[in-house]
Amino acid sequence: MTSWLRSSGVEREPLRVPATPVTMTGHLSQTLSPPRCEPDSMPHVSLLSPVGRVIATVAAWLRGSHREDVPVSLRNTAADEAKPPVPAAYMPLFTYLDRRYAGTVVLTFEQIEALLGFTPPSPGLADAEWWTGPSGANDRHTAAWTAARRSAAPQLSARIVAFERLP
Numbered sequence: 276m277t278s279w280l281r282s283s284g285v286e287r288e289p290l291r292v293p294a295t296p297v298t299m300t301g302h303l304s305q306t307l308s309p310p311r312c313e314p315d316s317m318p319h320v321s322l323l324s325p326v327g328r329v330i331a332t333v334a335a336w337l338r339g340s341h342r343e344d345v346p347v348s349l350r351n352t353a354a355d356e357a358k359p360p361v362p363a364a365y366m367p368l369f370t371y372l373d374r375r376y377a378g379t380v381v382l383t384f385e386q387i388e389a390l391l392g393f394t395p396p397s398p399g400l401a402d403a404e405w406w407t408g409p410s411g412a413n414d415r416h417t418a419a420w421t422a423a424r425r426s427a428a429p430q431l432s433a434r435i436v437a438f439e440r441l442p
Contacts (some may be wrong), residue, residue: 359422372423
C-alpha cells in the first residue's frame with residue numbers, strides 16, 4: 276500500500292528518534308531507548324508533522340519487545356491484613372470493636388444483635404461468665420473481642436456490655 280505522500284510525489288525521510296535513553300523510575304528501574312519508526316509501518320500517518328511522529332513512535336514502542344524487558348508488578352493494592360482467628364459469625368463484632376478508637380465501647384444487647392445478625396446465645400443474656408470467663412475450645416465467641424484487644428464487662432440488668440481496650 277502506498278501512502279498519500281508517495282502518491283503525491285513528496286519524498287519523506289525516515290523518522291529519526293533521538294538516541295537519548297529514557298530512564299523509568301519506581302519498580303520499572305530500567306533504561307529504555309525509544310524504538311525507531313519505519314516509514315512504511317504506518318502509511319496513513321504523516322511523519323512530517325510532530326503529532327504524526329509522536330503517534331508513530333508510540334505505536335512502534337507498543338509493538339516492540341519492551342513487554343518482555345520490563346518487569347510487571349502484579350500487586351495493585353496494599354497487602355491485606357492478617358485475618359484474626361475469629362469465627363465468621365462473630366467477625367462483624369470484631370470489626371466494629373477493632374475500628375473504634377475509644378478506650379471503652381459500650382453496646383446494648385440489641386446493638387450486638389444488630390451487628391451479628393442473630394441473637395447471642397441464651398447464656399450470653401443471662402450469665403456474666405459467658406462474657407468474662409476464660410476462653411476455652413467451645414468459647415468461639417470470645418475471639419471477637421479478644422482479637423480486637425478488648426475485655427468484656429457485662430451489666431446484665433442494664434442489658435449492656437462495656438468492651439475496654441487492653442493495654
